[in-house]
Amino acid sequence: MSTVVAPKAQVPDVAGQITYAMRSMGVAPIPRNYELFYEAYIGSNPALTRELAALGSNATQEELDALGAQHFAHHAGRVFDDAHARLITELDGVLRTLRQEQTSLESYNRLLGETCERITSKNNNSADLLRSAIDFLAEATGDTMAHGEKTVENVTQRSQEMDQVRKELDEYKRIANTDSLTRLSNRRAFDDRLAAIFDNQMARPVTALVLADIDHFKKINDTYGHPVGDKILATVASLIRANVRREAFVARTGGEEFALILEGNTQEEVMAICERIRRALEATPFKNSRTKVNYGPITISLGICMASEAADPGELYSKTDIALYCAKNAGRNCSYAYQDGMQKDFTKSWLIYKS
Known part of the structure; x- marks a missing residue:
């Protein structure tokens, strides 16, 4: 077989x-x-x-x-390790340069003292001796000044290298805290900013957290595909950014989720800002100019909570999410401010994102 x-x-x-x-x-x-x-x-x-x-x-x-x-958490560590190594190298170079300069100045001081003794000695008062001593001092002074100029140049160059490392780290931090699709701040930046709210107790009564969620976004992705969904996300992000002050913090915290931290506003003013964003998005057409396919209407639901109503970042996030849930439950495309008595069976915890 x-x-x-x-x-x-x-x-x-x-x-x-x-x-x-x-x-x-x-x-x-x-x-x-x-x-x-x-x-x-x-x-x-x-x-x-x-x-x-x-x-x-x-x-x-x-x-x-x-x-x-x-x-990947291990990637960030590698970048900072490389920067740390570069800074150590430049600092070692600066220290070596300064030690050499110190040695040069000590030698010059010693030469000045010895020459002064020779000139003032009663046994050495000839014109030839004075002339040779002056020539010797002039040469030594010139060499010391030239060495000093090289030292300044060396230290300046190394300082510029260290400043470049600092700029690269600042730029890396900016990019690492930026969502690549929408160019808004990302979840990491949001976590840091949310925690910082509670560093200033005086500002909490006029500081608000806003959570926003695009309505029925999964249906958009399922119907038209992720490339269209990504374009809609980018447009919504731009619209939110355009309808708040420049200093307002705006982040994309998840797939179709956004967060705003607004400072210096009462709850009524925050509600007005949210409604301005909501109406602007509701009035924005989402149509493919080539195929004429209409992806809209695109709407957004928003939840609001003032920082003074929470004891810590986790509670503030939780209460804002409850307000967002109520906005969704009320039919979407609306803004809700947190009030005592609002209930939600399940509340996402801000702490689950902390790692």
Whole structure:
């Protein structure tokens, strides 16, 4: 009896495809970039896949590192370790330069003392001696001044290098705290800003947290696909940003979720701001200019809570989320402010996002 052997299944060249994708986008073939593309390729992290695609073919290494830091905690540590090593190197260089300058000045002082003794000695008062001593001092002074100029140049250069490291870290932090799709602040930046509210007790009565959620967004994604959903997210983000003051904090905290931290406003003023955002979005057409497909209407629900009504960031987030739930439950496309007595069976905890 013969045995039928099934042919081997074709094994996809995952590594080759990932390497090709990286090369096509002009991405350096280094391990941390490969990890990003591998995770995006296998689809284990849909958010990473979308955000990496949103960077397009002109992604900088800083943007890739920021994305890595957002999704892989070990990436951020590597960037800061590299910066720390560079700073240590430059500081060591500055210290060596200053020690050399100190040695040079000590030698010059010693020469001045010895020459002064020779000139003032009663046994050495000839014109030739004075002339040679003056020539000697002039040469020593010139050498010391030249050395000092080199020291200043060296210290200045190293200071500029350290300033460049600082700027790179500031830029990295900015990118790491920015949502790549909407260019708003991301969840990490939101966590820090939310916690900072409770550092200033005097400002809490005029500080509000607003949580906003695009209505029926899953249906939009399911009907028109994620590329359309991403464009809608970017448009909504721009509209929210355009309807608040420049200093207002605006973040994308989840898929279709946004958060605002408004300072210096009463609850009535915050409600007016939320209604301005809601009406502006409600009046904005979402239509494909080429296909004429109408994706709208796109609406948003908003929940509000003043910081003075909560004891800590977790409670403030929870109460604001209850207000958002009530807005959704009331039919969506509306703004609700938190009030005692509002109930919700399940409240997302801000603490689950802290890691």
